[in-house]
Amino acid sequence: MDPRIEQIVKSYQERKINRRVFFERLIAVVGAYPLAHHLLETSGMAMSVLSQVESEAASIESTAVKYPGEGVTLEGYLSRPQGTGPYPAVIVLHENRGLNDHIRDVARRLASQGYVALAVDLLSRQGGTGSLADPDAARAAFRNVSDDDVVRDLNSAYNYLQSHAMVRQGRTGVIGFCWGGQRCFLYATANPNLKAAVVFYGATPEEAALANIQAPVLANYGETDQRITSRIPETEAAMRRLGKSYDFKIYPGAGHAFFNDTGDRYDEAAAADAWNRTLAFFKNNLG
Numbered sequence: 001m002d003p004r005i006e007q008i009v010k011s012y013q014e015r016k017i018n019r020r021v022f023f024e025r026l027i028a029v030v031g032a033y034p035l036a037h038h039l040l041e042t043s044g045m046a047m048s049v050l051s052q053v054e055s056e057a058a059s060i061e062s063t064a065v066k067y068p069g070e071g072v073t074l075e076g077y078l079s080r081p082q083g084t085g086p087y088p089a090v091i092v093l094h095e096n097r098g099l100n101d102h103i104r105d106v107a108r109r110l111a112s113q114g115y116v117a118l119a120v121d122l123l124s125r126q127g128g129t130g131s132l133a134d135p136d137a138a139r140a141a142f143r144n145v146s147d148d149d150v151v152r153d154l155n156s157a158y159n160y161l162q163s164h165a166m167v168r169q170g171r172t173g174v175i176g177f178c179w180g181g182q183r184c185f186l187y188a189t190a191n192p193n194l195k196a197a198v199v200f201y202g203a204t205p206e207e208a209a210l211a212n213i214q215a216p217v218l219a220n221y222g223e224t225d226q227r228i229t230s231r232i233p234e235t236e237a238a239m240r241r242l243g244k245s246y247d248f249k250i251y252p253g254a255g256h257a258f259f260n261d262t263g264d265r266y267d268e269a270a271a272a273d274a275w276n277r278t279l280a281f282f283k284n285n286l287g
Contacts, residue, residue, distance in 0.1 A: 033264065062104070227256075
């Protein structure tokens with residue numbers, strides 16, 4: 001391993017730098033955000049270093065998990081409080097980079113607030129995020145992920161949580177970011193048993209599908225993310241016409257992926273407010 005990376009890891013493990021600085025320094029060495037995450041996944045450091053340090057700091061338990069899907073073994077990352085439970089649960093959906101530490105950290109943050117959080121790897125059918133050769137291969141793999149497979153695999157994740165001894169039955173929500181934000185909204189149209197859905201800068205399903213939503217939806221968007229935000233008035237009108245609960249906020253000056261604190265589009269103020277909204281929403285709807 002590059003000695004510069006070894007020194008970054010050592011400083012992080014000794015708590016001389018925090019997780020965000022760890023990523024900033026790692027990206028400076030490898031050259032790009034996708035390469036940094038790819039290195040962490042393929043080297044195993046995402047689990048052996050980051051997960052261990054962050055879970056210990058948050059006084060939670062986190063582990064990689066495998067669970068049955070339809071014709072495939074699915075992979076994910078489960079974070080939970082250290083108590084006996086049962087606790088409400090949240091399914092966490094990743095961006096178009098696959099399951100990485102940004103999404104694992106969302107799961108850990110939810111666990112620290114009293115939820116069993118399952119970050120799913122929706123590239124499991126392609127071998128899993130960590131098995132892909134490079135970031136370009138990861139992006140290409142998403143072309144083979146159909147919406148039907150997403151719904152099937154999220155149903156398997158939902159069923160896995162419902163059978164988990166630590167999970168409070170019937171109190172499960174979903175949260176998704178970017179590509180996963182769109183699939184989060186999609187899944188809310190497909191599973192009437194969900195109790196809450198939180199969309200971060202994800203596109204809206206067609207109106208015909210919105211009629212099937214039973215759960216309240218909270219959404220957070222960046223003002224400059226026009227590809228997404230340009231459709232929000234249409235989405236709001238459709239959800240109101242259909243009698244659905246849709247609470248959205250557009251953050252001035254923020255862009256796409258503003259919540260991702262491992263990337264260069266992170267907006268600290270917008271991210272903090274969106275997280276507080278998310279926690280209050282889950283508290284109200286999941287307990």
